[in-house]
Amino acid sequence: MAETSLLDRSRTIAGPGYNRWLIPPAALAIHLAIGQAYAFSVFNKPLGSLISGDPANPAPDDWTPGQIGWTFSIAIVLLGLSAAVFGKWLERVGPRKAMMAASLCFGGGFLIGSLGVHLHSLALLYLGYGVVGGIGLGIGYISPVSTLIKWFPDRKGVATGMAIMGFGGGAMIGSPLAVALMDHFKGSAPQGVAPTFIVMGIIYLLFMQFGVWTIRVPADDWAPEGYVPSTEHDAMITTANVSADNAIKTPQFWLLWVVLLTNVTAGIGVLETASPLIQNTFSDAAMGAGRGVTAAAAAGFVGLLSLFNLLGRFFWSSASDKLGRKTTYAIYFILGIILYAFIPTLGAGLQLTLYVVAACIIISMYGGGFATAPAYLSDLFGKYQVGAIHGRLLTAWSTAGVLGPLIVHTLSEHAKEQNLAGAAAYQNVFYTMAGVLVVGLLANLAVRPVKEQYHEKGPVTIEAGGH
Missing domain, CATH: 1.20.1250.20 (MFS general substrate transporter like domains)
Structure with a gap:
């Protein structure tokens, strides 16, 4: 119970004198991770040639571009749906618990997806990266936003822009990382995709922990020094x-x-x-x-x-x-x-x-x-x-x-x-x-x-x- 309580909202309330500029990096850690979704296309050709080993000449049982494309579509649909469904829960339990749930879903989605790649099961790929990972996307996307707005009532645009900028830039990290890992593992697995999914799932799960454990919420009566709502x-x-x-x-x-x-x-x-x-x-x-x-x-x-x-x-x-x-x-x-x-x-x-x-x-x-x-x-x-x-x-x-x-x-x-x-x-x-x-x-x-x-x-x- 003690460990669970570390995730409770009451354990995240900032004390007097806390520097609010420590909050945007916590939010950025979450958004840089889940922004990997924009780089999913780097997997398209490798996923389409798991059996043939040649993207230019796919085997009859290889997945088609259309089938692979549904993985990303499912993830984006689940992003919106999970954000809508879990929004009130997030407000109730606080950003730390929500960020932890997002990290487990997003990282876990890669791990389930890797099993789907290994077994060549499209359903498991959809379930992992699409459904479970998509839920992680949705909860992760909204989890820092309301906290940032409460810390920066005087600069709401700057604060949310810093975090959501990370989602736009996540592909700039995710794309070369995926390419390098697939190249490293291509000798031990078809196109190196399955082990790449495992490593990326673990990396992102750990990377998101920075946001989980550094996020803080302001006390109810807190306001920036000199701030007068107008x-x-x-x-x-x-x-x-x-x-x-x-x-x-x-x-x-x-x-x-x-x-x-x-x-x-x-x-x-x-x-x-x-x-x-x-x-x-x-x-x-x-x-x-x-x-x-x-x-x-x-x-x-x-x-x-x-x-x-x-x-x-x-x-x-x-x-x-x-x-x-x-x-x-x-x-x-x-x-x-x-x-x-x-x-x-x-x-x-x-x-x-x-x-x-x-x-x-x-x-x-x-x-x-x-x-x-x-x-x-x-x-x-x-x-x-x-x-x-x-x-x-x-x-x-x-x-x-x-x-x-x-x-x-x-x-x-x-x-x-x-x-x-x-x-x-x-x-x-x-x-x-x-x-x-x-x-x-x-x-x-x-x-x-x-x-x-x-x-x-x-x-x-x-x-x-x-x-």
Whole structure:
């Protein structure tokens, strides 16, 4: 019982004089680990050639790209669902217990997945990395967020941006780590995948312990020195509190759900097709023999997008502390609409540099949308159960994870049927995503302060997270 009590909320309350800047590194440790999910594609070819040993010539019993792709899709769907289901539990038990659960699920998902790879069981791979690992993703994603908002009421955007930046950058660690491990183990197991899963599961489980044991929550009456809550500069910021159950009854929650859905759907539209997109648009046929974008250069483009995804999470969410959340999202949508509508013209005109710049700005705002969302929720609904509300909002991400690729795949297939090539093959994708962003802009413009009827009556204990 003594060991269990170390995970209890009461053991994580910070004493007087605690330095709140120790909290972002704890949150970052969790997000850098679970951000590995963005690097899952490095396993696609090895998983598709476990029997044949040759990605170029798969055996009849090898898994297809479509079958393997479902692993990531399941993980993202479970991220949103588990964040929604476990959000109120997280608020009740505190971030340490939630982070421990996330580390066990995420690390354990790799271990179960390794068994699936070893036995060549697709069901076990789905169960491990997809379901169990996906639950770890969801709990891990939201576990530090409400704690950061409570420590940084004066800099909510900066604080959440620092943590969620880690999720965007997790692939920059996870991808080379996986490649190096598979190369090391390829002599002892098919493509080296199963032992790589085991080692990565253990590494991430241990790495996440830094966050588990260093996280602290502020005392109920704590506030930054000199901090005075003020709503004068932004009518969207409330000093009241709304419970998670009441939040989903408000139009504001569903407007923000649409805001996140549209921003993510459009961003995934670029991320999903980044490599073939730039190779096909700026091919040798279009640019001239030997001048087209090579596969290696396209990989560099994907890496650049990952960097802007990471940087955008911190830059835009920090800027939202000054600009206001509603204004920041308006920038995402208005600038996004212009860039999406203009990109086909840049492609047709073979303006490679401007094309890359536009794509990088788009992806920075895609990342920024994720990082700004928790602060926007806290502005509207207060700190009381913001982690649980954020968890429910992330179902928009799960939906976008299916909707974005579906739109891109459908429109790309239609372009193939019409024998369109180069920039023309993708123009309808970009015009459609510009239309999607128009919907998001209108939803954001409709956001108003939450009506008093939804506010909690009387004082609430912020850290208790429930009645």
